[in-house]
Amino acid sequence: MMEYYQLGVSVIFAVIAVYIFTGSRWRTLYILHRTLPRDIIGAFRFLKVNLLLWYWEKRGFTVARLFTRQAEINPNKIAFIFENQNWTYGVLDKFTNRISRYFRTQPMSRGDSMALLMENRPEYIGTWLGLSKAGFVTALVNTNLRKEVLIHSITAANCKSIIFGGEFKDAIAEIKNKLPDLALYQWTEDSSISVLDGAVDLNKAITQVSDDPVEVDLSLGCPRDKLIYIYTSGTTGMPKAAVISNLRYMLVSCGVYYMLGLRKTDRIYDSLPLYHSAGGIVGAGQALCIGITVVLRRKFSVSKFWTDCIQYECTVAQYIGEICRFLLTVPPSPNDTAHKIRLMYGNGLRPQIWEAFKNRFNIEQIGEFYGATEGNSNLVNIDNTVGAVGFMPKYVGRLYPVGLLRFDDETGEPIRNKDGLCILCKPGETGIFVGKINPKKAVNDFSGYANKEESEKKIIYNVFKKGDRVFNSGDILVMDDMGYFYFKDRRGDTFRWKGENVATAEIEAVISNILSLMDSVVYGVEVPGHEGKAGMVAIYDPQSSLNLHEFAEGLKKTLPVYARPLFVRVLSELPLTGTFKLKKSDLQKDGFNIEKISDPIYLLDKSGNYVRFTEQLHRELKEEKLRL
Incomplete structure (x- = not known):
């Protein structure tokens, strides 16, 4: 209890300091009024985690x-x-x-x-x-x-x-x-x-x-x-x-x-x-x-989810965003509220369906969290704030050093000031989410990958001060002035589809083998009404030699369903950068918008074959009448 008391005193002094030194005092007081209960509860729970980990490590627990x-x-x-x-x-x-x-x-x-x-x-x-x-x-x-x-x-x-x-x-x-x-x-x-x-x-x-x-x-x-x-x-x-x-x-x-x-x-x-x-x-x-x-x-089974929860008398259930959307597509039934689930926790629940999901299935609490498997920067939503993946109070940020860095849209590299240090985002600005690496603390350590070179790629040096290191999540988040974080996008060559991360370089290598080294680029595109991003490949084929049937069969033999590109764009010209790389960002912005694109586009249908993407299919996707 002494630790809780000391933490409470520290928070009170921090509140006073923020009030004294902040120009917008009324706004600051309002924010503190709204967030202080959340922050104290979160800090106490975080302290419990740290004390337990300290005890386990001291006692040699595994x-x-x-x-x-x-x-x-x-x-x-x-x-x-x-x-x-x-x-x-x-x-x-x-x-x-x-x-x-x-x-x-x-x-x-x-x-x-x-x-x-x-x-x-x-x-x-x-x-x-x-x-x-x-x-x-x-x-x-x-x-x-x-x-x-x-x-x-x-x-x-x-x-x-x-x-x-x-x-x-x-x-x-x-x-x-x-x-x-x-x-x-x-x-x-x-x-x-x-x-x-x-x-x-x-x-x-x-x-x-x-x-x-x-x-x-x-x-x-x-x-x-x-x-x-x-x-x-x-x-x-x-x-x-x-x-x-x-x-x-x-x-x-x-x-x-x-x-x-x-x-x-x-x-x-x-x-x-x-x-x-x-x-x-x-x-x-x-x-x-x-x-x-x-x-x-x-x-996972959509039809058995609530039946299982009822049969086994579950009180808590896990999800990823796709699971919540799938459950909402099932016609209403008595099982929707006949269960005892009070808490569902996971990641990827779209803000657009958050309230609808919670209300339909009578879920008392949604525990949305954010974190990479290998990362040291994790967040969690403990108070049901719609769409938030977690929070961080400014006045106790030193207890858990994470932040959002401004970055260059083209290179993906963090922007630095005249002293060579990174620049933190202000509330409302999107940035790369990072966590400071401190091997002495379990919550801030970064073990990396089996491959040390790959581990090194995830580290940024000289961020908050000279000599420090942070884990680069590669994800783009935004924080509001209440301290809530919201997920925006994934930076780099990975997108998420059907609950799985898909590495574009891996898919490009497979496609290159199938198409005998034809130029191609893979990227993720947003699809209305669907979680994550669907795979799309742009293939350079000036001779019109692409055999889509053989291409589809080759993908079936080598890639899992979630990794196969749903859209194919056939290019007659190569959009290259000054360093002779395909302009992935431009292609990604175009997506499958046939109102803007003159190149032919094809869609992977339920049979596993590619069919011409027509204006009707495009309209059905936009109106969320077509499910992929």
């Missing part, structure tokens, strides 16, 4: 150690519910012990990486948690990846082996000859699926292994040790393996718990992919680190 403690205290409490199976902490702990003991017998060294490719299920979490007990780091591979991109993801984290579900047997068969030294372990529950030639039947292998507790001094490591890799598209290139340490995992989990006011008695509905930070950390982490029961689903 995720595995926290989970083991939960299993010891509440062995019969349900950790995960999955397809009417109840996985108690005791049952899950024994599973992780068998995984740990088995892989200790395999020819690998402590600290080695293993890839994991598996559908959502409790065994997924139990596998990487068991591997962490054995001293290994698990790379959580996106289940949509195939061929060269899958190979890249495995090698990017320097994986010595891969554990894959039987449902991905064919995907592994396609690449195993190109990775001859990769050890294969197949997890198969369906007896109709045979084990891939050269792979170990992991189900059978662990049945004879003891589930006795694993010795702590040999297995659980240190709080700042690597725990898992989670892949992110970043801003350019192929998927990058973001380093998630034990402390980072614990920070995100307990941060959500305290900042949004979760309860130990809650049941959380998590239908998001477990290879993403949203489903695998923000969701599953509540069970592992906090002790809250989490309901898992193999795959």
